Amino acid sequence: MKKAIIIGSGFGGLALAIRLQSKGFQVTLFEKNEKLGGHAYSLEKKGYKFDMGPSLITATEIIQKIFNAAGKNMNDYIELMLLNPFYRIYFHDKTYIDYSGDSESMKSQMAKFNANDAAKYDDFIENSRVIYDEIITKGLGAVPFNKISTFLKFVPRALKIKALHTSFGLASKYFKDFRHRFIFSFHPLFIGGNPFRVPAIYLMISYLEKHGGVWFAKGGMYTLVEAFRKVLLELGTEIRTSEPVEEILIEHGKAVGIRTAQGVYNADLVISNADVNHTYSKLIPQGVLKKWNSNKLSKAKYSMGTIVIYLGVKKQYPELLHHTLILSKRYKSLIDDIFDRNILPDDFSMYLHIPTRTDPDMAPPGCESMYVLIPVTNLSSEIDWKLKARPFVNSVINFLEAEFDLRDLRSNIEVEEFITPLDFQTMRNSYQGTPWGMEPILLQSAYFRPHNRNEDIPNLYLVGAGTHPGGGLPGVMLSAEATETLIIEDFGNL
Ligand SMILES: Cc1cc2nc3c(=O)[nH]c(=O)nc-3n(C[C@H](O)[C@H](O)[C@H](O)COP(=O)(O)OP(=O)(O)OC[C@H]3O[C@@H](n4cnc5c(N)ncnc54)[C@H](O)[C@@H]3O)c2cc1C
Structure with missing residues (x-):
């Protein structure tokens, strides 16, 4: 059996692990964190359940295909709930559209x-x-x-x-x-x-x-991570969590394995689902990569960052739908502040995810599990998040209570956690604290994005948001299909 090592357990890594193991490869999956899922991590506190990252599911047929690759049926593993409307979008003048x-x-x-x-x-x-x-x-x-x-x-x-x-x-x-x-x-x-x-x-x-x-998985997005984990265990994949990879071992221009604090693991092929910049600049010795060398990596344009606030609230707000967008008056100039001026303005647009609207079990009875996502500039800015994050979070909560009229919000908060671009960097090795990698502008898309097979090392591959076709669940799961195609081209069906 050919041995494949996958670094990282985001949805891209999990999907490719299922595909390769099903094709006869012996896959070992390494994840630096305690749990699988990458950005789709979960948090539970005082009976409140939060999905920390992705919150909406689209293109269910792409997910179904991954289960099918292993001879399984998605509906035996997760229960999907259809949302209608997809979002309520509030504009600055309090008008709204129920987008569906x-x-x-x-x-x-x-x-x-x-x-x-x-x-x-x-x-x-x-x-x-x-x-x-x-x-x-x-x-x-x-x-x-x-x-x-x-x-x-x-x-x-x-x-x-x-x-x-x-x-x-x-x-x-x-x-x-x-x-x-x-x-x-x-x-x-x-x-x-x-x-x-x-x-x-x-x-x-x-x-x-x-x-x-647009769908929600009953019990939260993390149930999809757990379902993939279950399939992998049924297939016999070795899963090694809390074991960060420190180096991809290269000999004579080929990847021969990886090294962690626990030891060296040999492999016939290595696939990284970790952030591309982290993979190419931290896991591979300098000088090995000609195409994606440090100069090219540093010149790339990276996506925005985000602050996500998780609130467990002992009161319900039925006026909030499962997905609600609340927009600032500014669109282009706010986007410019975030992407180009790299500043933290006083106004913001936000996206609220209230899974309790669809699945009351996401919080204790009568309570609300809420997450508020605000796009912000990434770590290329001068912003000191250790200093700025708390006042920023306070201003978001003040806005929701005073201007958006969520009565007594603050006094009903039982759980309050937040993550900033700094946390994305430390928790998931996300370069510049952006979970999306290189911005998907035309000259960083398709052929111009880091390829699914590394350009210099023929048995080193990428999967996930940093490679083709890009971020989002459908994107990273399609990237698993694209990378699998190359691996089968290179190694054949086993
Ligand atoms: C707040 C938020 C909300 C989102 N909402 C949605 C949504 O609603 N719908 C949607 O479709 N998409 C959404 N996305 C995007 C989507 O979540 C991501 O594009 C996707 O999950 C990324 O998957 P990935 O395969 O690239 O892996 P990632 O999730 O990036 O995982 C990579 C993994 O590699 C691990 N790793 C890094 N370095 C190492 C190392 N050295 N050794 C071992 N492991 C390592 C990390 O710990 C991580 O677990 C959202 C993202 C965020 C952050």
């Missing part, structure tokens, strides 16, 4: 703000569908983009379907009202991309939601 995949509901809500925009909804959705078909239905998301020819072949088609406009640019071609320009352009933020410069290719995410729905 239901065209009629969307058009009638839009018509109240701008009738012409509502009339263009179907055309916009049709354009998004064509982009989605190119990437998902035709399988480009799961095809390794290792050759410039694969990319060049896609360019004329991409131009024709307007996939190379910016996301905001494409939305603005169709819509005039600021609300509609926001709701049809913000999705790239889910994968760490600035809607004002990432290509409209990523608007396929919104069509992915419309096509397959």
Whole structure:
């Protein structure tokens, strides 16, 4: 049996471990943290359950395919609950849109703000569908983009379907009202991309939601991590948690294993699911990599950071849906502050996740499990998070209570935890504290993103948000498919 080592247990690492073990590889999975899941970590305190990272599931067929690869059925492992609407989006003027995949509901809500925009909804959705078909239905998301020819072949088609406009640019071609320009352009933020410069290719995410729905896993997102863990144990994968990899061992230009504090482990192939910058600059000796050398890595443009606040509240707020976005008056200039000016402004836009709205078991009876996610600048800024985080969190809670009118919020908080970009760096080795790696701008996407097979070491591979096609659950799970294809090309079916 060929021995494969996977470093990191994010969804990309877990999905690839299942795929390779099912194909006859003997996989050993190394994770630095106590539990599996990467950004999809969980937290439990005083009877409140929190998913620390991803909170919504889309493209369930991509997940189903991973279970199928192991001869299993997803529905035997997790229970998925469909959400409707997907989100309630509040604008600064207190107007809101219940965003869903239901065209009629969307058009009638839009018509109240701008009738012409509502009339263009179907055309916009049709354009998004064509982009989605190119990437998902035709399988480009799961095809390794290792050759410039694969990319060049896609360019004329991409131009024709307007996939190379910016996301905001494409939305603005169709819509005039600021609300509609926001709701049809913000999705790239889910994968760490600035809607004002990432290509409209990523608007396929919104069509992915419309096509397959937005789901929640009963018991929380972490149940999906546990389900993958169960499958891996059934398949016989060795899982080694609390064992950070310190070095990828390279001999004669090939990866021969890894080293941890516990010892050396040999392998026929090594795959890293850890942050790409961490993998290439900390786990491989300097000078080995020609393409992704330290100079190229440092010149790359990295995604935003985020602060996530977890609140256990002994009161319920039925006015908050399962997913609620609360937006600042500013869109572009706030995004500029976060991505380019690298400052921490006084205003913010936020995303609230209230799983108790769908699954009351996520908190004690009558209580609310809440998480508030605020995009912020990454660690390339001068911000001292040790000093700034607490006042910032206080101002978010003040805003929710005083301006958003969540009555008596502060006095009902029983659990309060938060993580900042600094925590992402220490907990998960996320370079610049961004969970999304390199920003998915055009020149850091597809062929231009670090390849699924390393460009210099033929049996070293990547999987996860840092490689093609990119971040988000669908992205990292598709990356497992792309990387598996290369491994099977290289080693054959065992
Ligand atoms: C707050 C937040 C909310 C999100 N919401 C959503 C959402 O709702 N829907 C969605 O689809 N996506 C969402 N995302 C994005 C999504 O969670 C990520 O893109 C995805 O989970 C990343 O998976 P990955 O495979 O890249 O691995 P990661 O999750 O990045 O995991 C990498 C793993 O490698 C480990 N590691 C690092 N270095 C080492 C080492 N030296 N040795 C051993 N192990 C190591 C880390 O500890 C970590 O466990 C969200 C992300 C965040 C942070």
